[in-house]
Amino acid sequence: MLPPRAAVARDYAIDRAALPRGVAIVLSLLAAAGAFMLFLQFGWSDGVDIIDVVRALLILISTWWLAWGAVQGLMGLTTRAEPPATQLHDPLMARCVVLVPVYNEDPVTTFSRVAAMDESLQATGFGDLFHIAILSDSRNETIAARERLCFLRLVQDRGAQGRMFYRRRETNTGKKAGNIEDFIQKSGAAYDLALILDADSLMEGATIVEMARRMQAEPDLGLLQTLPVVTRATTRFGRAMQFSAAFHSPVFARGLAMMQGRTGPFWGHNAMVRVRAFAESCGLPELKGKPPFGGHIMSHDYVEAALLARAGWRVRLDDDLGGSFEEGPENLVDHAKRDRRWCQGNLQHVRLLPAPGLKPWSRFVFFQGIMAYISPLFWIGFMLASIAAPYFAPPPDYFPEPYWPFPVFPQAETAKAIGLAIGVFGLLILPKFAVALHAAMSGRARSFGGAARAFASMLAELLFSSLSAPVLLAYQTRSVFQVLLGRDGGWPTNNRGDARLSIRDAWATSHWVVSTGILGLVGTWALAPGLVVWMLPVLLPMLLAPFIISWSSRPASSGLFRTPTDLAESPVMRRQREILAEWETEVTAPKPDATTAPRQSVTV
Amino acid sequence: MQTLESLSAADVARLVQDLGTPVAAPLAMPKQVLEAELGLSPRGLLARLVLLMAPRQEL
Numbered sequence: 277m278l279p280p281r282a283a284v285a286r287d288y289a290i291d292r293a294a295l296p297r298g299v300a301i302v303l304s305l306l307a308a309a310g311a312f313m314l315f316l317q318f319g320w321s322d323g324v325d326i327i328d329v330v331r332a333l334l335i336l337i338s339t340w341w342l343a344w345g346a347v348q349g350l351m352g353l354t355t356r357a358e359p360p361a362t363q364l365h366d367p368l369m370a371r372c373v374v375l376v377p378v379y380n381e382d383p384v385t386t387f388s389r390v391a392a393m394d395e396s397l398q399a400t401g402f403g404d405l406f407h408i409a410i411l412s413d414s415r416n417e418t419i420a421a422r423e424r425l426c427f428l429r430l431v432q433d434r435g436a437q438g439r440m441f442y443r444r445r446e447t448n449t450g451k452k453a454g455n456i457e458d459f460i461q462k463s464g465a466a467y468d469l470a471l472i473l474d475a476d477s478l479m480e481g482a483t484i485v486e487m488a489r490r491m492q493a494e495p496d497l498g499l500l501q502t503l504p505v506v507t508r509a510t511t512r513f514g515r516a517m518q519f520s521a522a523f524h525s526p527v528f529a530r531g532l533a534m535m536q537g538r539t540g541p542f543w544g545h546n547a548m549v550r551v552r553a554f555a556e557s558c559g560l561p562e563l564k565g566k567p568p569f570g571g572h573i574m575s576h577d578y579v580e581a582a583l584l585a586r587a588g589w590r591v592r593l594d595d596d597l598g599g600s601f602e603e604g605p606e607n608l609v610d611h612a613k614r615d616r617r618w619c620q621g622n623l624q625h626v627r628l629l630p631a632p633g634l635k636p637w638s639r640f641v642f643f644q645g646i647m648a649y650i651s652p653l654f655w656i657g658f659m660l661a662s663i664a665a666p667y668f669a670p671p672p673d674y675f676p677e678p679y680w681p682f683p684v685f686p687q688a689e690t691a692k693a694i695g696l697a698i699g700v701f702g703l704l705i706l707p708k709f710a711v712a713l714h715a716a717m718s719g720r721a722r723s724f725g726g727a728a729r730a731f732a733s734m735l736a737e738l739l740f741s742s743l744s745a746p747v748l749l750a751y752q753t754r755s756v757f758q759v760l761l762g763r764d765g766g767w768p769t770n771n772r773g774d775a776r777l778s779i780r781d782a783w784a785t786s787h788w789v790v791s792t793g794i795l796g797l798v799g800t801w802a803l804a805p806g807l808v809v810w811m812l813p814v815l816l817p818m819l820l821a822p823f824i825i826s827w828s829s830r831p832a833s834s835g836l837f838r839t840p841t842d843l844a845e846s847p848v849m850r851r852q853r854e855i856l857a858e859w860e861t862e863v864t865a866p867k868p869d870a871t872t873a874p875r876q877s878v879t880v
Numbered sequence: 881m882q883t884l885e886s887l888s889a890a891d892v893a894r895l896v897q898d899l900g901t902p903v904a905a906p907l908a909m910p911k912q913v914l915e916a917e918l919g920l921s922p923r924g925l926l927a928r929l930v931l932l933m934a935p936r937q938e939l
Contacts, residue, residue: 407903409902410900421889421892424892424893424896425884425892427896427899427900428884428887428892428895428896428899429884431899431900432884437899440900441900441901441902441903442896442899442900443900443901443902457909459902460907460909461906461907461908461909462902462904462905462906463902463903463904463905463906463907464905464906464907464909465905465906465907466903466905467905551907552907555907555908555909556908556909556910557912558909558912559909559910559911559912560911560912560914561911561912561913561914561915563914563915564915579914583912627914627915628914631913631914631915632913632914
């Protein structure tokens with residue numbers, strides 16, 4: 277199966293995404309070049325030396341990366357999310373399967389989501405066109421037993437015999453990608469479309485039907501991604517992340533959508549694929565060698581998007597689609613655990629950068645993913661080089677002109693360094709302020725509790741992310757080194773249970789962050805005392821890591837961080853909550869015990 | 881729920897097998913080539929520049 281000829285032909289026409297891509301690249305490079313020049317002027321004020329060139333190059337890369345993100349956000353403010361200009365008159369005929377891969381998740385919660393989605397789908401009047409398949413890769417026998425019981429309950433409650441399925445694989449070869457692949461190889465020919473979910477995904481039936489309509493109306497569309505909204509966070513960390521995702525992500529996603537062209541993103545869930553296109557284009561091979569760089573492809577979604585685009589299919593993010601939800605990590609440690617997996621998956625893509633036939637933008641997407649994880653190394657490199665810089669500086673020459681009797685003092689360039697710091701800081705916070713201003717002016721802030729509350733929430737999130745960022749960057753840096761040293765992080769179960777961490781728990785998982793912070797502080801004090809003040813915003817949060825982790829894992833009680841789903845719960849969310857409450861009291865199968873339950877370790 | 885609670889583990893497993901097995905409708909999913917030894921040959925460079933069709937499946 278190949279994409280329609282006309283669509284492929286369009287691929288070679290002038291791509292509408294070329295202009296926004298070009299603008300974003302040029303603007304970010306200009307910002308980076310400005311920072312580079314400014315720093316060189318500052319660094320060379322005391323004489324020319326190689327360490328200043330190294331520092332300027334590190335600033336160049338780091339500033340480009342920051343500017344790239346900022347430009348994407350600012351571009352997202354220039355336009356609104358709109359449905360594609362496609363007429364959807366034809367009756368919906370496509371047969372669709374909703375795939376729910378599960379892996380040691382809590383069955384009652386997961387299956388209650390399926391029940392709610394099925395109810396929502398049936399209410400659209402197109403329910404007969406949709407099957408649901410729960411694809412279990414659970415390795416824990418107690419959980420698997422509960423999954424079977426929950427499935428029977430689900431079929432009974434929903435009267436879903438013949439349209440809901442459950443199967444458990446003997447071995448979880450290829451992890452989630454292998455799980456999906458296994459289903460498509462055995463049952464894929466029965467369906468035109470497949471909606472791929474995660475265990476914590478929840479979608480409105482109307483959204484799913486609308487996606488199927490768009491896929492049916494555009495035969496060259498191979499994959500349609502929605503923008504999932506993070507919901508149901510309860511802790512301080514979770515609420516801050518949820519607010520940030522709801523408030524900022526739609527704008528950044530809009531910027532991304534402007535640049536996507538025919539090669540949009542796939543984030544692995546809450547997305548619909550054309551089954552035959554997916555089957556013919558996305559069979560993932562095992563990479564030569566051992567993990568972390570060899571073996572099965574961990575971050576399969578980016579690769580599948582690239583492969584669909586390679587085969588001529590359009591991959592698109594439709595950010596106008598609502599009714600798409602997911603849940604996020606509730607504490608910093610769970611976030612770091614997930615990030616460890618993503619880090620390995622993204623760094624593995626270095627093997628795929630030269631893969632044959634990929635679109636240039638697909639390669640750039642791989643590069644972006646790699647940069648997202650290695651960018652802290654450039655900042656760390658800059659800090660270390662700055663500590664070392666005084667030792668490389670040439671001795672001051674007060675009499676550079678021969679026979680001139682008066683000394684010439686080096687020109688102070690501190691103002692340039694401060695200007696550069698303000699510029700870098702501006703790249704970090706300016707897009708967030710711009711989003712807040714735009715939300716207030718457009719009325720979007722009303723769904724976040726009003727402009728004043730939204731602005732206060734934005735400031736609180738900014739403060740919290742400034743405190744937590746150095747800790748997260750420490751974890752991220754460790755992950756990068758672990759991967760580079762060949763350590764495979766495996767595939768840990770997502771912890772979706774109680775997120776609260778005591779100081780002792782937090783200390784157990786972050787004492788090395790504190791030690792690194794102390795080492796950094798003492799080293800800076802001894803080698804370059806003038807830099808201590810500049811280093812404190814990074815080092816102080818590292819010293820306080822256990823307190824930040826523990827404090828932010830506690831339930832949130834303030835009125836900040838309200839999101840649209842808090843103020844107006846989506847119907848499918850409300851039904852899932854009701855079904856879950858009903859089932860939790862009724863499904864009486866043994867809960868996972870201490871010996872068989874998956875370890876919910878707090879260490880990463 | 882009373883009916884389900886009274887079922888033995890074996891009955892549950894059998895019922896799930898009967899009700900839950902997905903439709904049998906096989907579809908080939910060929911493995912894609914991601915690590916072709918293209919080298920710096922003219923053909924390899926053209927393939928990298930997307931001027932040649934990409935290899936679609938492993939031989």
